[in-house]
Amino acid sequence: MIWNEEYETMPREALEAIQLKRLQAVVERVYTNVAHYRKKMDEAGVKPEDIKRLDDLKRLPFTTKEDLRENYPFGLFAVPLERVVRVHASSGTTGKPTVVGYTKRDIDTWAELMARTLACAGVHRGDIVHNAYGYGLFTGGLGFHYGAERLGATVIPISGGNTKRQIMIMKDFGSTVLTCTPSYALNIADVMKEEGISPEDLKIRVGVFGAEPWSENMREEIERKLGIDAIDIYGLSEIMGPGVSVECIEQKRGLHIFEDHFIPEIIDPDTGEVLPPGEKGELVFTTLTKEAFPVIRYRTRDITRLITEPCTCGRTFYRMEKIMGRTDDMLIIRGVNVFPSQIEHVLMSIEGVEPHYQIIIDKQGALDVMEVQVEVSDEIFSDEIKVLESLAKRIEQELKETLAVSCRVKLVEPRSIQRSEGKAKRVIDKRKM
């Protein structure tokens, strides 16, 4: 179902006219109200009135995570604090978190976009949404909550943790939709298996999973183990939270970006140059309607490409491909760029190997060494040493071919790699310790 036919299926020309009008307004707003943007635009020699066409967007300076940190906590707010009805903050893995604010209208817009998102994922009025995203400073819990309510679904605000109880509630309440991180969905599937609960015991039909990158193989695994459609959703608190883009249930190929509220660009992460549609690079967003916390050309550090071909679902919004990696997840091993997603892809292409892995990087003398720990599942286990050793060798070989750098594969017992109830911790870089 399309929640907002008028905007979601708008002809591109009309959409771009709205984008330009909104872009001009937001640039004017940040220039007038936010010292940081005024200073950066003055330094770059751009005035709000220079934005005459959408293409002029690229004349504006980028905003980075560091800019947000430097203006901690409220320095980038474009409205007086008394108009801010809520704040959220991202989990600052290094130092202070980044803080974002919302006016009453921002919260309303967010609920609308999350209602669109859920409808796009095949959720409808009457569904029972089991919302296992964390509630609190993290945008996931409340973002889904407001959207599901706006849609007219019943929300179970369970938040994260206590997986056995989650499963009991899903079963007893007849939940039809599961919303959580993809790694937590797999965690739920594992615990269900341990508890002897089969997917048929639950009514879950569709899952909307995000807040961390996940592969097609992981989708296939979640869909098989839980017997559901698994839909990818994208968002980040700096832009709004969940509901920036989402896959449609019709195609599950590429995430529709709500372009009447956000303009995407793909840039070369090294030069900052805008790349033509279809090329892979860093995703950059400009918010068009946000009041409390508008951002101009925010560098997400996520790597993807834009799909401009029309989609069969009828939405005219461009799509972004599933996130392929992050510019700052990129590991440099002996001078070679390695993305954890590449390792996951290789592992999943080997029959019986589960996507539970951990990468450990260390130094031996001056040399970087990478160890990939892979859990031994029942399918790949053998009573013969040589079978397991040749499997480890084969994984080593295939990783080397894909990554162009060698690594050591260590087989480990199942569940010895820490399962997160939130985001999966895939990389332990001991070089930095």
Next chain:
Amino acid sequence: MKVEQISIFLENKSGRLAEVAGILAEADINIRALSLADTSDFGILRLIVNDTEKAKNILKEKGFTVGKTEVIAVEVPDRPGGLAGILKVLGDRGINVEYMYAFVQSSGENAIIIFRFDEIDKAIDALQSAGVRILKGEELYKI
């Protein structure tokens, strides 16, 4: 003719073997024979127990990776050349032994050795035609 063996994947971490033994003890399962093969990273523990299904299920429940394989138990004369004779029978027929280990036995004139073959049926055929006694599963679990 065939005997069921369970195998367990163990990381080379202290206490893992003790944990397996403890779990089996608690479930009142008796270990009849065992062998441990190891590399620098991991080990494979192979066990013959008096209740294969129960042992397998309980270890799986505790989160271990467990497999089940068919092996054969052969009676070997307990005198010099006993084992050599049996290996010659197999060697003459070109049958490869994947691994083998001795069975724990309190008394008796013959030793019992567990063999793991890739071509198990061919091995059974060869040993039987040479007059070697192969023990049945039930006999073994009861010892």
